[in-house]
Amino acid sequence: MFTIEWFANFGFSVLRLSTPLIFAGLAAVISKKAGMMNMALEGMMLAAALGGVVFAGMTGNVWVGLAGAIVLSVLVSLIIAFANLTGQTDLYLTCIAVNLATSGGTVFVMYLLTGEKSTTSAAIKAYTLPSVVIPLIKDIPLIGKIVSGHNILTYVSFISIFLVWLFLYRTRLGLRLRAVGENPKAASSVGISVTKIGYISFFMSGILCGFGGAFMSMGWVSFFMKNMVNGRGYIGLSASNIANGNPIGSAIASVFFGFCDATATTLKSQGSFPSEFLEMIPYASTIIALVVISCLRMMKLKKIQEGKESAAK
């Protein structure tokens, strides 16, 4: 069973399943750096997934579909931003409300458009974003098979890790965004508009979630399914929590969760173990990773304190 072929397939599916998690993780990183905890990634991705399928189906063009997905996701994120920044709602509650509304709202819109309640696969013609075969690299044994031939959004996700890093640490806006996140009062005292930065951060995480949602319905599969994001927004959020808002760390954590997901899928196809427990693996790994990381962090803090005390003596 453990042939090179098998490893290649497994590696390929790890990268494939990591893609939406990386997008969600990066979106969470931007919000986190701006001092906010965006739990509505789930709803934003769900709206984007439906938007992508619908716009692609209506126009017959996948790129319009992708644009539609991003627009819808941004729209949802701006609703949250408006409620939270202008309306002064509690952010947690807002995000929960938005997730609720999108989970029902997508089904409602789907029913109005197609008359179906579970999936659009029968009613709307399937479109997928193209896959990309990388020349040269595809000829390397094993690695070529793992890295090449993915959906274009998988490559976009890896590029955006770098772009988000560049944005946060090498641009003025990124610096301001981090300043607002670290200390909003200090930031506003030097003339940075906290509200404006908040809107910008939501806007950017909306774009990233749009890509993530579009991948779900136009790359991973070619249709929209009720509740298809299935907790991936929350997993991405935990990835950014684990990395403490570092885009690269968050991406590594996302790939780890993708690995867990792929393991569960592979084991399911072996069929010797109750599939219910295998389904739990991605969620359980999220909880365990959160606990382990915060344990490590607390130990480090303790050490620093002890060191300070001994130095004081």
Next chain:
Amino acid sequence: MNKTRKIEITVELIRIIAAVAIAYAIALLTLVVFSDEPVYIIQQFILGPFSSMRRLGSVINLAIPFTFTGLCFCFMYAVNKFNLAGEGTFMVSGCLTALVAIKIGDTLPPAVMIPLLICVGALVGVILNAIPALLDIKFNANIVVVSLMLNSMLVFFAIWILKYKMRDPSIGSLGSYLLPENALLPSILGKMRIQAGLIVAVIAVILVAILFYKTIFGYKMRVVGNNPLFAKACGINMVGTIVAAQLIGGALAGIGGSCEILGNYDRYKWVASTQHGFDGLMVAVLARRNPALVPVAAFLLAYIRIGADVVNSKGDIPVEFITVIQGIVILLVAAEEFMGKFKKNMIYKAAEESLAEDKKEEVKEILEESDGKEK
């Protein structure tokens, strides 16, 4: 001071009514736009739930689980922890209650059996809610993420129990064996066929309201939630209070799950999350964290739900549109700025008036004094 408080309460009430009215108007508008025969559908939506005793009964029946989960979220809210495990708890405690009932069978009289099963539900709730509560307090793991992930896991856990521990192979769909007769909650109030869980719910509301507003623990809980720094400075046991509140909340959600299964079903057959938890969150938000108002909010939500159900069965509008309405209500009620200006103006006006009155009295006193001197 007293005047300010009065105005705050009044505005709060107006705010909630306005929020519900706006959301209801949006719901009606949706129906008008998307339905082929809007007048009939709207009539069904508004009057449908009251059209027969049976339907009114089902509104109350639906309000019972909402009350339990609503109370659960009042506790989470009171200590300011968004522990959302109530959602999964409801499903799993229903599942395990059914399992225990089937395993015990017809051996015990109902008077022993039913309290025992409700205790099972409460225990399941306590255990499940302890997981995110402890991980949060001990390891500082984000409670929202942990509890949501836990919910996803619990769904699969409940399906596993159903499939491998109590599946009845003789029926076509996925369902458990029949629940034993003596475990079922009787229905009360004749024609309305309301499950006896109503009695449990009423008792729970009264006890929780007393706990919140008449005991030391309730006061501690509210202080911890409203002003953690003050609570710490006062020497309140923060960790203990926060965890205890979440465990009690979990127990209530668990009891809700048990009552739902024993009151409304003859077999356990949930294969997806029931959403009662999130509905409970909405109920708690609407009731403004006040357990005494939870039944009112629960009834309101149940009324809208049953209305949507009636529309769903009679017309061409899917029931899901109600979750959008629910989201809007939560947003509007949660928005501090929604009618915030109105509130500020009212308070400002009242303050100005009382200031003017004070001044008048002062002037009067001075005048009287000077009068006295002159004489």
